[in-house]
Amino acid sequence: MATPLLTRRAAIGAAAGTIVATAAHAAEPTTLLNVSYDPTRELYRDFNRAFIKAWKAKTGETIVVNQSHNGSGASARAVLDGLPADVVTLALAADIDALAKRGLLAADWQTRLPDNASPYTSTIVFLVRKGNPKQIHDWPDLLKPGVEVITPNPKTSGGARWNFLAALAWARRQPGATDASVEAYIRALFHQVPVLDTGARGATTSFAQRDLGDVLLAWENEAFLVRKEFGETDFETVLPSVSVLAEPPVAVVDSVVDKRGTRKVAEAYLQYLYTPEGQEIAARNFYRPRDPAIAAKYAKVFPTITLATIKDFGGWDKAQTAYFADGGLFDRIYVPGK
Amino acid sequence: MRLARRSVLPGFGLTLGLTLTWISLIVLLPLAALVLRPWELGISGIWHSLTEPRVLAALRLSFGAAALAAAINVPLGLLIAWVMVRYRFPGRGLADSVIDMPLALPTAVAGISLTALFAPKGWIGALLVPLGIKVAYTPLGVLVALIFVGLPFVVRMLEPVIVDLPADAEEAAATLGATRLQTLWRVVLPALGPTLLAGFGAALARGVGEYGSVIFIAGNMPMVSEIAPLLIVIRLEQLDYAGAAALGVATLVLSFVILLLINRLQRRFARS
């Protein structure tokens, strides 16, 4: 569903204003720009509508919230290059850290909001075809001969990095696991991958629309959405024994809100995510809510599984260097003789 | 005027000035920003970032597939252009406009629909499966996409030249007893040579940088089906601007050298 036409008109007006854009926007309504990653489209479509209403009720002010969605890394880069995001809502903390390192927001951004500034969480699950024909129940099953695994490229996709960490988490918890055994598992896993799409949504399309592969490693919320969009009966979700607690963080971009004078509304916007209404919207869009009451209400939807956290990997800085940076574990999988 | 070999035509200074200004603003200034960017890595850093096995594999794939696609497009394009110009048949107008399809389609849409066609369950892919041929998600897919986007370049460059090709030379050759093949080889090809080369160059150059139509069908596996432009995007998303620019400059220099060689060949051809 589209936002009401009136708001849209205003948005067009704002767009026209930016043609030779100046910072002066006197009579126009306040606008917020939320720069986010791909799988949150449906979530923020609902959430923005609710927030605009709540803000109007509270202050009498009508605001417009604009959305920009892209891969998490691409979004962070755009903000770095000057995309005036009032708030960023990205797939992983490393992408917001990159902004903080370059002075766009305070280094302590993650402590300014509760729960590591992640108002909702998710995890990584397996999506298999109807009846689970290849009998995939846990991580070792992915290595069975003939099983094709679909995951996006961890270099370009935030979700794929969580996939990678979830696989690592399982491998590291096996009895007698060593660095070598973990690396061997990851190497074997990626040998089952026939296609590396650049983003989570591309991988989903390959799996669901093009019938590629036997199992999709996906965000839990994406797995729910696929079953909703592509037919509840065509796919089944499989919960592995171990996965990772994916915490997509949110933050106000200090340098932008201070310049545009939007700090108050931007902060209220993010805080609204933590209210029961915000949490309810998150849960309805298949993100695991933080609020205990809402979580209890949706307990049936979100079963408990053993979850590793990013701290188990020494934080994002360490994980990035060890696994995803040039020459990291992921690169070594593909380069012969290393 | 002083630069130009004596000519009675006016407007040399004006048009050259305009061209140079426009090129400087629109092409050279931005490219200068690109070329100056990688130096923060230092010479050894640049060398290191360009000689990684993945980078070399991607460059090999991008240039190899683009050259092969261009080489396939030259005879295909010549055939199509020849038929379009020399023959009259029902539906010719329609067919002639179809040639522009690959240019008219946004590259991303072309990529998505080509993938849909060649995927194992696609219209064409399903026919190829029994033959054991896999196109989508393999280097062959890259080739198919590049043939698709490059073809109109060759055809459209050839058509006006074939139109202007004097038919009497061919007729004379035929009258003198030359066979069709001899006429083609001795009379037609030399006249079209420079344009064929130019078409090859254009298709090649376009293919090397092509992104939108390729990433969907390629599969993007490192070392196998990962093209150079995708590596540039990957580096950008890791905020490695210098590394991305270095790879960009490298592909650019390679293409530039190839284009320059082709232009030189073309002139030699035209002179002889």
Added chain:
Amino acid sequence: MTRLRRGALIALTLVMMTLLLLPLGVIFTQAFARGWGAVLEALTDPEAVDAIRLTLMVAAVSVPLNAICGTAAAWCIGRFQFPGRALLMTLIELPFSVSPVISGLVWVLLFGANGWFGPWLDHHGIRVIFALPGLILATVFVTFPFVARSLIPLMREQGAGEEEAALTLGANGWQTFLRVTLPNIRWALLYGVLLCNARAMGEFGAVAVVSGHIRGQTLTMPLYVEALFNDYDWVGAFSVAALLSLLALVTLGLRFALERRMGSSRRDIV
């Protein structure tokens, strides 16, 4: 024998044309998977309207600019001998061999927040990247060679004889260009402009880098198609893609109507 060969060549060409048409077939089949209503709904969505408007705006600015400069370049390269001509020709073709990704990146390196002119622009409150100017610049860069490219081979082929005759007869430079050169090159010029326009409306890679992907504001039609794909809205995505191909087909149709009306001036060999 001749007739047989002729038939075979035509048949082969038609087969290839059909292959070129298949992607279009996919687009339309998918777009109309749920009938006309769904297509109309997708195309009248306010966000779709914004994308169409933006795309037309970008093309309306960048195509005329490139048409004028491309013709100028063709005049000096196609009609004069001067040192560095081959180099200039190669420079004009350069944007073709620049990956679309780079074509967007260069503008970010110039005008992005960390680019050469970024801080100055920021200080003066001017936005280039992630706004209309950036989209236009990226498009101009990508479509720059089309017009010159389609004119130069033809102008070289034709030679300067007719112009020289006109000048000898007392015409001035502009008259010569308008009365002699332009009629001779108009089909090539029109073709160059059409290609330029098609690419301007369909460019993806370059504008993707400078767009910022703000819904309803900086999404051109190809970017909007991608956005709809990522929404799992196939019908919508293919509807907009179909419209995009239709726009291009209409321009091509125009070309043929024009050509037919002025018919005899094209020296066709039958």
